[in-house]
Amino acid sequence: MRHDGSPYPERVSRLRAGISENDALLVLHEKNIRYLTGFTGSDGALLVGRDWLTLLVDGRYATQARGEAVGTEIFEFHSRVDGIAAVAGQRGAGAIGFEAPSLTVADHLALQEKLPGVVFYPLADGLQSLRAVKNEAEIALIREAARIAGEALAAIRGMIRPGVREAEIALELEYRMRRGGAERAAFETIVAAGANAALPHARPGRRAISAGDCVIVDYGAVWGGYHSDETCTHIVGPASERQREVYRLVREAHDRAIGAIRAGVTCGAIDGIARTFIEEAGLGAHFSHGTGHGVGLDVHEAPRLAAGREEILQAGMVVTVEPGVYLPGDWGIRIEDTVLVGEGGCEILTPTSKELTVL
């Protein structure tokens, strides 16, 4: 028996649904392994049979795996491929389903060579939806990550003023998040000022803030392995009328999308609400990315809120809503919250007000 309250047996049985007696599933994605066993190391493999479960780790992680993946059989390997072949052979697996986006061609070739009688087949959705609906404990971790991050932003907001460099602000924000308890930043913090704010994936650099800049801060923290993700766009005064107008537009697109989120709606419909609103203002060409994505053990995970996506939102999913408008060479505005999907609406987990802030 597992420890009382362990979430892992239920997760493994969801994964097992539909696999037949001689099949095994090979799980390689680090976060999926963590989700299914509790093991937090970065180099392992998990084999899942209908009535057996083996976590494979190398010698560096054996002690850690025994402590974290309580009740799971641990197999220690020197070479990962050799280990997988040994366990699959010993269990008599006739077919092995794998996550095609996580298995490299090199490992695939080596496994086929070592297990010539075994049929390898890619799993339909690569387990991507496995982690999409969060339980209470997961939601509490994301909420805490968002709180730590928001407090850090509030503490360093005074740095967003003319003459301060993007990279200095990013560094202080990450430092404050970690001093506040974060395991690490959820991703390389984006602080993008002026024309850099027109690049959705700008890296903070030596550019100093000037009066009149939009300053996009896209940041998050990790707590207990779970991520937060939030974007605040500040305007360092004086703000132009056009900046105020586009800010109001993006804010309204963001608010409308969030207002529509509830269980039963498709992801594509939410994207459409934000996108149509921006398109009708004539700025559709400047909203060059999807409206949002799931957040959890990965900062980007299922589902994706983008045009045409048919996945249906379910209560317990945690997703971002982050419309943006980017005017190349000039400036950009993005506004992002992370929200928890409920039956009749959603709850915003990220703590910072999205009112226009002119600093």
Added chain:
Amino acid sequence: MRHDGSPYPERVSRLRAGISENDALLVLHEKNIRYLTGFTGSDGALLVGRDWLTLLVDGRYATQARGEAVGTEIFEFHSRVDGIAAVAGQRGAGAIGFEAPSLTVADHLALQEKLPGVVFYPLADGLQSLRAVKNEAEIALIREAARIAGEALAAIRGMIRPGVREAEIALELEYRMRRGGAERAAFETIVAAGANAALPHARPGRRAISAGDCVIVDYGAVWGGYHSDETCTHIVGPASERQREVYRLVREAHDRAIGAIRAGVTCGAIDGIARTFIEEAGLGAHFSHGTGHGVGLDVHEAPRLAAGREEILQAGMVVTVEPGVYLPGDWGIRIEDTVLVGEGGCEILTPTSKELTVL
């Protein structure tokens, strides 16, 4: 024509050696793409024909790619696989060699489906040795990364005392490296005290340092994309006689291996020098990893200094030498420098003295 002094044409021609007229090489490893073109984005693909070269990026990176990969044709894609298929089709590629450790089975299947007439074959060593020998500019970047890191360690060394937590030290060290100009830490800084020092891959945690602890600090900085890697083991006094004795042993293994490094020696021979010395002291079972690895755009890259490795050291390679002894449940000692291989010896690039430091 390229800019004067650009290193990229020479690198691309080394890669092209031996490919035939209808072949193309598909490069997916982010650092290989950077090495061959200068593009620093994290999501791209490079197709290399005998007399053409196309960098494929998505819309987020198009402006950046044009600025960084000067003289390289840029192709903008919506889906990476579709982009690769379009360029390969347009160039009439009959066979495409790829890096098997960097291509996922999912992308491989999609490419085969979109290009049914094309033969896909894995490249023999997956381009792993392409970046092993560094030029002067690369060496200067590694040297500067090591200098920034060493200054930061010197500045925070006073924190290594009873009562201070591992994670606090790691955070301050990373913060100082970035304040000193580092783009980021080379990897998640290891600060491992007491029994944690017996785990080669410990993560800094809430454990506070106690008197008598060994404290392993394994850290590095990134400068201009290039990494440094250094490990210092400190003893927080009082040091036991056994700790001093094992420190001297590991230090001697480290010094002997470094003393043997020069062009023409095999990687396995260097590993053997450190390993035999530790084995002869009866501690061979406690030296559970290889002696070193190459360092450059990746913190771990070719060549590997491990048992049986036949690769021959060449002048201009930059490698670590990092023997360790780990006594499970008790303590551990690792001593690591990054060195530049020369014709008649090597030069140590990491600046910190490896004399026993009792704090």
